[in-house]
Amino acid sequence: MGRDATLRRVGAGLGAVVLASAGLGGCGGEDEGPGGPKEPPAYEDPVELQPDGEGVLQLRYGPSAVEIGGRRFCLRTYNGRLNGPTIRIPRGEARRVRVDLHNDFTKSDYREIAGMMGHGRRSCHDFNLTNLHGHGLHVQPNLATPVPGDACEGSGCASGQRYYGDHVLHEVGPGEMARYRWDLDEDGTHHEGTNWYHPHIHGATAIQVMDGAAGALIIEGALDEMPELTRARERVVVMTQVAIDHENTVPLKEGEACTEDNLSVTDFLAVEARRATLINGKLAPRMVTAKGQVERWRLVYAGSPDELGIKLHVGLDARCARFDPRPIAMTQIARDGITLPQFYESDTAWVSPGYRIDLVVKMPEEEQTLCLVARRVTDPLGSVIASIEVTEKAGAPTETRLPREADVAKLAPPTTWTGQVDGVTREVSCEAVTEVHQKVVLLVPTPGEDPPNLHGDVSLSSCDPSEHGHDGHDTEGPACLCPDPNINCRRFDERRSWGYRSDRVMTVDTSERWQIRAFDGHPFHIHINPFLVCPNRSNKEPNFAHFRDTMWVQAEDGARDVLMHFRKFTGQFVAHCHKLNHEDEGMMELVEICAAGDRECLCLGTDENGACISQAGCLPEDTQCQFAEAATAAYPAPPLPDPTLCGP
Known part of the structure; x- marks a missing residue:
């Protein structure tokens, strides 16, 4: 079969083995209550952050009440959402992206961290101290280059009326703000692709990102104007892992307001625990798509510390309680926000913390349910993290052809x-x-x-x-x-x-x-x-x-x-x-x-x-x-x- 073949299965010689979805985030089992199985939440792309009247993107880091799987939590997030809004930058020249980061906490919250599951050397860090990192950006690392007529003014500027660049050593304390300017095309046209942004404050990065303070950062370019991709159904898929079931995580009570004094996740060790994988802040959402539709998935893995093997399976029921064990091959066209010089086809999209992968997948021509499954060392059978309903009710497909490999490859940066x-x-x-x-x-x-003794409780x-x-x-x-x-x-x-x-x-x-x-x-x-x-x-x-x-x-x-x-x-x-x-x-x-x-x-x-x-x-x-x-x-x-x- 050629590259336009619909949903190629891998391992066709396998017997008719049936796997049941298991573990955290599965579609079956944990969502069942006294009234029977609950309907999975509908998939939604993250909202896109729009600039204010002065062309500035406003990001606010602070305590936010969010709902996950029917429970409410008080988390450190951006703009009151789990996850942060998508920042999308259209194709252009001499693009200068202005972002004002506001720290809406009012006081410090010093907490211990330690390696080796808490048995290592301890240090003390302010979990309410923050800053901003554009993961994948090729820009000035410290301060933006001065531009005539665009001096930084007001609070939050660096000395000399300078904007901050991708300055991860800068600290933004509670009640403070910082003004960033990312000059994308200072070193030629910035590569297009799927990137992301998140805090990068040493000692508190993990707890802040795991709370959901992360969002997609999409830089558009020639690849996005390719006809097959322009007409494809694009999804921005931000995968995070909030410690909602850790023993020291405290959900909000009914009617309880979220403040900086009752945050749900304050234990650094919760970062190391196995956690459900959320997609755009939801547990196992359900996508709906047309038959034969070409979809482009922009995967952002904002979780940690596990590596995930993402696989796509044919569901044997409408809820992905069971699925065919034979995974479906998927085509990768970009990694880490950079176009690949050739297609990479695999039945598994391996993602490690920080990875981004652009996938193109053509949906089947017949109605059925597909299951997106994440496997890890501690979860070898895998957990269903999303289901895809392929149905004529979604209407006619907007695109039925995958892009040509040669057309994509010529947009990749040279390797010499x-x-x-x-x-x-x-x-x-x-x-x-x-x-x-x-x-x-x-x-x-x-x-x-000798290996250190990691047994015994730590706090x-x-x-x-x-x-x-x-x-x-x-x-x-x-x-x-x-x-x-x-x-x-x-x-x-x-x-x-x-x-x-x-x-x-x-x-x-x-x-x-x-x-x-x-x-x-x-x-x-x-x-x-x-x-x-x-x-x-x-x-x-x-x-x-x-x-x-x-x-x-x-x-x-x-x-x-x-x-x-x-x-x-x-x-x-x-x-x-x-x-x-x-x-x-x-x-x-x-x-x-x-x-x-x-x-x-x-x-x-x-x-x-x-x-x-x-x-x-x-x-x-x-x-x-x-x-x-x-x-x-x-x-x-x-x-x-x-x-x-x-x-x-």
Whole structure:
């Protein structure tokens, strides 16, 4: 069959096995009450945020009463909704997107966080402190470039009447606001695609995003004007996982108002618990579509920490209580907001925290029910997260043809370019640049260390930051241990307490090959500049070269190589694990792009010959940092013994 075939089934040789929907978010079982099964909620796209009279998008972060599965909760959200409204930016040139972020909380709420299911080192963070990150944007990382006639005025501006760019180090406290301007086309026309926005305040990112403070950010371009996609039925599918059933989550009582004093989710450990997957804030909504309709689904996975395998099955009843086990192949045309250079067809759309996937699916020509199922390690049979009713009652289809692969592929960014590598102008591609310039190792194991004891109850509560040593570093702890979690055997907070300017530095307008590994499994994400994923042996991802900004890395796949291109913008941003609890616990690096020859930016100091010691290096007295360098260089082997650091 060709690419226009309707709903190709995978595994046609399987027997007629029937699976029942199970687990959280299923269509059967948990929705049944004294009056019988409840009707599933109707699918709705998120509302779109409209600019005010001055062309500014107004986002308000604060406590909001929301209803999920018949219960009311008081959550930290945007504009009183679960999830935040969609920001859609039409195709254009020199686009400048103004966003005012208002923090409607009036006071701080300091809470403990800790890794290893609460058994790790504790720190204290303000869950009501916030900021804004445009995940997938290629814009100025710190402050927007000054534009004549457009100076920032009023409260919420940076110094010098500047707007903030994608500045995730800025903090917006309770009662404060910040003015952002995202100049999308400052470095040429911004790539079109499906992105998203969310808070990115270290220590509180996970709890805020898991509460539903996240929304789709769609940048339109040439792909969206392709006739087949213009006429397709587009759905914006934001998947989140609010901790509605955690033991410490407190729903609102009947008639109880939602305030900052009775928030439902305040326990950091709830982020690690298994939770139902919501679609646009609803449990297992029901879509209705025409027979033969081509649909374009913009998937945004704003959940954490689980990886999900999204599959589409034919339902054996109208409620998806049972479905055919043979999944249906789906066509991916874009990943992480960037058009793919060829179609990727698979029966599973694997999504890790932070992922976006654009899918095109043609509905069957006969009436039936389809079931969208999410599987994870803790839920191998999968849970139905949405049902699709294919019916003539939906009217005539608006489009019945999938786009041509060649038409989509020609809009993808090139996977070869000319750039500076090690001071030489040359061709840059996965085949041409083979030398590894930097290693990224997520959650490096400590050689010979026994697994920590994770048994026993733990409780994380409110805290006083003055009692938590949050800003100090441990000078007496063992130097030859890797903290958990970490990147390259180092924690974000520890590096800040030592006063390091940054953790990884590069020169603007250069390219490098990075090698990324993980001890178990983690989604690696970097801000500002997407990277080119080189061909690999993953069984979950496209195996051909393509651009991404978030990539699942697991031990079984070995090293994953990517090409970085540090285009146009200098400044500081971060790279981190997008399991947001890991990021909050310190699995993050402060990255800085420096101008050529800027030794203050590039160099921590100089050696005896006057050569630059990289900002990514170590102070002489920081022995743990020196051990971390050795551990990273040797990984996956253990570092060689060093009595000067570790003793005999």
